[in-house]
Amino acid sequence: MPLSRIVTLIIGLIVILALTLWLIDSLSRLYWQLSYSPLLGNLLLLLLIILIGCLIAAFVYYVLVLKNGEEKTRRKRPRVKPSQIPAAKSDAASSTLEAVRQQVSQIQDEVTRQALLSRTREIEANLARGEIQVVVFGTGSAGKTSLVNAIMGRIVGEVNAPMGTTQVGETYCLRLKGLERKILITDTPGILEPGVAGTEREELARVLATQADLLLFVVDNDLRKSEYQPLRGLAEIGKRSLLILNKTDLYTDNDKEVILARLRERVRGFIATNDVVAIAANPQIAQLETGEPFQPEPDIMPLLRRMAVILRAEGEDLVADNILLQSLRLGEEARKLIDSQRRRQADKIVERYQWIGAGVVSVTPLPMVDLLATAAINAQMVVEIGRVYGCDLNVERGKELALSLGKTIAGLGIVKGAIQLLSTALQLNVATYIVGKAIQGVTAAYLTRIAGKSFIEYFRHDQDWGDGGMTEVVQEQFKINQKDEFIKVFIQEAIAKVVKPLSDTFAEKE
Ligand SMILES: Nc1nc2c(ncn2[C@@H]2O[C@H](COP(=O)(O)OP(=O)(O)OP(=O)(O)O)[C@@H](O)[C@H]2O)c(=O)[nH]1
Ligand SMILES: [Mg+2]
Structure with a gap:
């Protein structure tokens, strides 16, 4: 207390x-006088007793009413200290960042x-x-630097007619009452400028735009399609934007009114009508009646007024929302990187197992075509792929999964399809009698691959085959692995890893 x-x-x-x-003294005197x-x-x-009772009652009533009233107003208007980001949002951002850090590790x-x-x-x-x-x-030469100059009230950046005047992002500090x-x-820098340098500058501008709490998208006419797309894209990721x-x-x-109305119509649904404002950041020099040149003042009041309203009302939320958004985007980026890292590791496992399977089947050919599907898929491969994705499967579960996938492959007729596809491709490269000997081994390798790739999809989606089930995933992988460019590479590898060792064995026997 002061x-x-x-x-x-x-x-x-x-x-x-x-x-x-004094009151007690006067009353006691009066009492004696009246004795x-x-x-x-x-x-x-x-x-006197009634008076004191009334006073006590009034005091109690006052205290109770005041307390209740205070409580109500406190409940109605949760008092947030102006410089504090809403706790729930900042907590959400912090925990998202913590999760991202764990992902990153x-x-x-x-x-x-x-x-x-x-x-x-x-x-x-931040x-x-x-x-x-x-x-x-915004686009080059729309007047972005002129607007920043006008806001800052002094020349802070170079303004020029040709596009590409601003080469890097420049930041200035401002205080609002x-x-x-x-x-x-x-x-x-402006977007949609020609050339490699223009594209690089655009990339930088886009990165800066995604980091904004509030985006001022500047145009100098109706929106072009090439402007509409980035603006909409940014609004869709939740970027608070003003169209200027x-x-x-x-x-x-x-x-001016016609263009404004058209702009408002185009962005309806993702930018509110009063968030589309008209300004003149650096009006052209005019001529007075006397013939003297006259430089009109920038007219950016509509924008400043709107910005002030938004920042005062939503400033805290904008910062918190944006930080949350950026953390989520970073998390997504980390997730993608981890996914491709895991995929590379899992692909290596599949590569290794496909040729192991091929060797085994080549030495002991199987009597029935469909058996090939179940024999080719190694339970150990399933366990290892699972481990890459952080799932600890035991061999029993690996066997179960391998068996049911083998049955699905057989049921879909993929074994026959694969034999046909691979024999045709092999015949272009090696003698027919060798094809006959090698085809089971090569097909086993191919089926192991399809199975492995299907399992990668299964583990990538948290051990879920998706709405179409195992069948759809397997069919999709078969489709992907039928592509000409892949088959060519696969056959070359099969020749080196299966056909060649087999021919060498025959040659030795003879
Ligand atoms: N008539 C008129 N011209 C303007 C206004 N604002 C900017 N300009 C002119 O438009 C041209 C480009 O302005 P800049 O501010 O450099 O534009 P920019 O968007 O920063 O351009 P880049 O940095 O190249 O992307 C300059 O010649 C400005 O004088 C305006 O309100 N009225
Ligand atoms: Mg500029």
Whole structure:
């Protein structure tokens, strides 16, 4: 409690005490004066008791009502400290980041792992700093830098007619009245510019746009298709965006309204009508009646007003939502990287087992075609693929899975289909009598591959065959592995790994 309040409180108490003493003294005197009449004395006493009772009742009532009222208003308006990100959202972002960090630790490539870790740290730092990032984005020469200049009230970036003036993202700091957070405004290079350098700059601009808490998408006319797509894409990932029609000084009032209406219509559904605003960031020099040149002031008030409303009302949410969004995107990126890392490992396992199976079947040919399907699929391969995906299967379960997949392959007639496909391809490369000897081994290798690839899909989707079941996954893999370019490579490998060893054995026997 501040000192001034304590002093006031003490003085108040002393005054109240003095008044009470004076009151008691006056009343006791009155009582003695009335002592000649006991009735009057008792009446005075009764009056006093009633008065004190009323005072106590009023005090209790006041305390209760006040407390209730306070509670209600507290419940109605949860008081969030202005500089604090809503707790639930920031917690969600923190736990998502924690999950991402755990995912990242599974990535084996050191450089990629470090890069992702540094991005999680960056997001965390943003969460702690809590600045609002406004990114100005749009086609080259739409007037992005001019807008940043006008907002900052001074020349901060180079403005020029040809596209590509802004080469890198430039960030400036701004404070808005009534908003505790700092606002960082980032100017970006234009999108949709020609050439390799243009594409690279666009890539940078897009990265900056996805990091924005609030996006200012600048156009200088109706939206082109090439502008609509990135704008819609960004809105779809949940980016809070304003669409800004710049250079309105070049249009008549009527034309300006027509273009604005058209823009609002085009973005209906993902940008609200009042989030489409018209400005003139750097109006053209006009001529006064005297013939003297005159530079009109930038007209960006509609944008500043809208930005202020949005940032005051949603600033905290925008920051939290964006951090959550970025954490989720990073998580998705890490998930994809882990998926491709696991796939590479699992592919290696399949590669290894397919030729083991081929060798075994070549030495002991099987009497029935369908048996080939069940024999080719090695339970150990299933267990190893499962392990890559973090599933600990025992060999029994591996056998069960291998057997049911083998039966599915046989039931779908894939064995016969594969024999046909592979014999035709082999005949183009080796003598027919060798094809006859080698075909079972080569088919076994091929079936092991189809099975292995199907199991990869199964483990990738958390041990789920999907809506179409095992059959659909197997058919899909058979389709993928029938492609000419794959068969060519496979046959060359089969010749080296199955046909050649077999021919060598025959040659030795002869
Ligand atoms: N008439 C008019 N011209 C403008 C306005 N705003 C910008 N310009 C002009 O448009 C041209 C491009 O402006 P910049 O601000 O450099 O555009 P930019 O979007 O930053 O361009 P890049 O950095 O190349 O992508 C310049 O010649 C500006 O003077 C405006 O409100 N009215
Ligand atoms: Mg620029």
